[in-house]
Amino acid sequence: VQDEPPSSNLTADQLLDGLLTAEFSSGSCRSRYEFASYHDKKKRNRPSHKPSPYLLAKLRRQEALQKRCGPGTAPYRAAIRQLKSGDGAVAADADDCRYLVSIPYQGLGNRMLATASAFLYAVLTERAVLIDHDVGALFCEPFPGTTWLLPPSGWFGGGFPLAHLEDYDGDSKESLGNMLKANVLSVGANGNATWSDGGHRPPYVYLHLEGRYDSDDKLFYCDEHQRLLRGAPWLLMKTDSYLVPGLFLVPSFQDELGRMFPEKDAAFHHLGRYLFHPVNDVWRAVTGYYGAHLAGAWQRVGLQIRVFNNKKQKLRHVLDQVLSCVRREKLLLDDPPSKTAASNASVVVDQAVLVTSLTSWYYERISEAYGGDRRVHLHQPSHEGRQKWGDASHNGRALSEMYLLSTCDVLVTTGFSTFGYVAQGLGGLRPWIMPATPMWLPDTGVVPDPPCVRAISVEPCFHSPSYYDCAARKGVDVSKVLPYVRRCEDVSWGIKIA
């Protein structure tokens, strides 16, 4: 809901080439229209990744749909009444409004990727998306004149009647997989999916899209199941992943996705910049830190160091891996000055190196290694010690660091980390990715060779794709189906758009 009149005189740059609507006021959320000035692509010589006119039209349509169907409207109240009544047909007075409730979980990077995925799925299936998590404290509203937050139960305009959404899991009887197992829904020999004859249609379907989901839940990625889901007034989606590469593999979505993203490998780049605008407090931290430590440098280099071992954050071989990566790829200035620098002696050549990590140990060791070189200035905004749950200021610092990393010219990230994926995606940067050991695998203690590889695109990796070919009814190597959906550099079983 607007508190001030909309901003006028916004430039195409400030509106991210039309990605953002000018309908908001500037003061309520400074990051929305200031973001562009920290990502000056012309100055930084980055690929421009302009959003397509088709994507812009879809976003404006989605904004209208969110306003028409969102909390507080008559269709929303009708849909809530229907959900409470337990009836699964779309309400007569629902004005064609259908809903996707997104239940993101895990750390902030995971939640942002899950939210962007849910949003894109909602656009594709013409649903209003409502998010069930504490994004309200971190992000501004992306849709004008309405809210993207799921109203709490008891809210006067129609609170959401289902409680404890985070407890839904693979055992929930309302899940797509379990309803298929129980024959509440079924797919006939002709490939058509149907609700059971005369059976009671559930008022909602829960989409369980977690890392360890089973083969029935994975049928979400099949056309016939998508046709079936279209009829459900409410969908609940729980995920911690970037599902977009999986959506590209659903044949009936390919045409729309191709038109929305002619440059397919910029999907998250656009979605993230459209959706995520840090609130003023967080943005103040970003711009203040940037101005004090990064703005004046000839070049900004981001080193995102993430150790998944919760007990041991200071690992000598991870330090060696970072040093080995920056030396091998000549990313820091103790190597011979680059051609650009050498050819123009009047240019002051110095680097601001932004280190992010839960511990200050890496920052200290790298500072020692580069201490003798006055052209290299290292900075680390925070060292939180450990990941903290439900702590708004901790999450705010994590968010501000993702944004600071995204302003860098050169980025080194830790493989497997969604924190790094968000930074590279927002910035439109192809990072050097350092292979890392996930928490459930034993750490070999050895520096990988090579210590880092250049990412094939700026897109995040989808860690848990379905390997089922719905039409052929058998398993398939999903990294071989489409030329632009490939295996990730950092997760051998994951796929990404490139």
Ligand code: GDP
């Ligand atoms: P992932 O676990 O690397 O995929 O990233 P997530 O963002 O999903 O979860 C990690 C969480 O740990 C973050 O959201 C932060 O809360 C915290 N964290 C990890 N690394 C850092 C860091 O470098 N800086 C800050 N401020 N927090 C971090």
